[in-house]
Amino acid sequence: xxxxxxxxxRLSGSRDQAEDLVQDTFLRAYRAWDQYTxxxxxxxxxxTICRNLYLRRRERGQRHDEIVSENVDKSSGPFEVVxxxxxxAVEADPEGSFFDSIVDEExxxxxxxxxxxxxxxxxxxxxxxxxYQEIADLTxxxxxxVKSRLFRGRRILxxxxxxxxxxMGYVSPPAGEIEE
Amino acid sequence: MxxxxxxxxxxxxxxxxxxxxxxxxxxxxxxxxxxxxxxxxRVHEYLDGELDETSHRQVAHHFAVCQRCxxxxxxxxxxxxxLHHHAGQEERAPDHLKEKVLELLASEGERKD
Numbered sequence: 001x002x003x004x005x006x007x008x009x010r011l012s013g014s015r016d017q018a019e020d021l022v023q024d025t026f027l028r029a030y031r032a033w034d035q036y037t038x039x040x041x042x043x044x045x046x047x048t049i050c051r052n053l054y055l056r057r058r059e060r061g062q063r064h065d066e067i068v069s070e071n072v073d074k075s076s077g078p079f080e081v082v083x084x085x086x087x088x089a090v091e092a093d094p095e096g097s098f099f100d101s102i103v104d105e106e107x108x109x110x111x112x113x114x115x116x117x118x119x120x121x122x123x124x125x126x127x128x129x130x131x132y133q134e135i136a137d138l139t140x141x142x143x144x145x146v147k148s149r150l151f152r153g154r155r156i157l158x159x160x161x162x163x164x165x166x167x168m169g170y171v172s173p174p175a176g177e178i179e180e
Numbered sequence: 181m182x183x184x185x186x187x188x189x190x191x192x193x194x195x196x197x198x199x200x201x202x203x204x205x206x207x208x209x210x211x212x213x214x215x216x217x218x219x220x221x222r223v224h225e226y227l228d229g230e231l232d233e234t235s236h237r238q239v240a241h242h243f244a245v246c247q248r249c250x251x252x253x254x255x256x257x258x259x260x261x262x263l264h265h266h267a268g269q270e271e272r273a274p275d276h277l278k279e280k281v282l283e284l285l286a287s288e289g290e291r292k293d
Contacts, residue, residue: 001273001277001278001281002271002272002273004273005271005272005273005277006269006271009271010267019274019277019280022273022277022281023277023280023281023284026281026284026285027281027284027285027288030285030288030289031288081217081220081221082220082252083220083252083255083256086251086252086255086256089255090251090252090255094251094254094255095254095258096254096255096258096259096262099258099259099262099266100262102262102266103266104266104267107262107263107266107267108267111267122263125228126260126263126264126267127263127264127267127269131228131229131230132228132230147224147225150224150228151224154224154259157263158259161259
């Protein structure tokens with residue numbers, strides 16, 4: 001139950017919502033137990049139910065344009081192969097020591113700010129250790145889409161955390177970016 | 181095809197059988213080095229353990245010998261370690277929630293019976 005609670009909490013960003021989601025997830029799983037295929041990952045099955053519940057509630061609670069705007073990737077243009085955040089970090093803090101200064105709450109906050117598709121992919125891969133194929137099955141998209149969501153989600157998160165570290169003075173911006 | 185690649189093929193005695201023709205020489209055959217662009221483009225799949233054995237070895241070799249790319253790999257690894265340890269991994273479902281779920285399931289079970 002802990003894993004489902006963590007997943008629900010990271011998806012929704014609210015403890016109350018997460019608790020509701022967990023209750024409903026287990027209730028639905030109990031009712032639909034005959035649909036569970038023994039031998040398959042129970043955790044994946046519970047996460048799928050939990051995510052579907054979350055998406056349905058979000059749809060009910062928000063107008064369509066709000067959901068669309070939440071899911072829009074606000075980063076501009078195509079992503080370059082060379083990560084521009086790491087280019088800066090290699091210069092300023094190649095060991096990535098700035099990470100040590102960022103508190104857990106900030107990390108969770110930045111994860112919550114990711115568009116939902118990216119957030120789910122990052123949570124399932126980086127925090128829950130699912131494979132690309134498992135994430136594809138769970139979210140109902142091709143593996144290629146999972147790769148792309150992970151790539152973009154991680155890039156956005158890395159930039160958000162790096163920018164936060166710079167704003168807090170945990171890492172110095174490259175010389176060219178220091179304001180006069 | 182880059183000049184370097186052509187040279188490598190010539191030295192390896194491979195025929196320059198045109199682009200995209202498949203076979204040994206195309207798409208990173210056994211032991212064929214990968215470029216910085218290729219290695220960085222695959223860094224996520226590499227760290228996620230999603231590359232096949234040959235590609236994994238090629239990318240690993242590139243990061244082991246490329247001084248420009250290695251720091252990018254290190255930062256990517258640091259990011260993952262950091263996320264793993266600082267994104268509420270120790271979070272547990274509260275006891276009252278566990279009790280509530282058990283109650284719900286018990287009453288659902290009674291209703292079914």
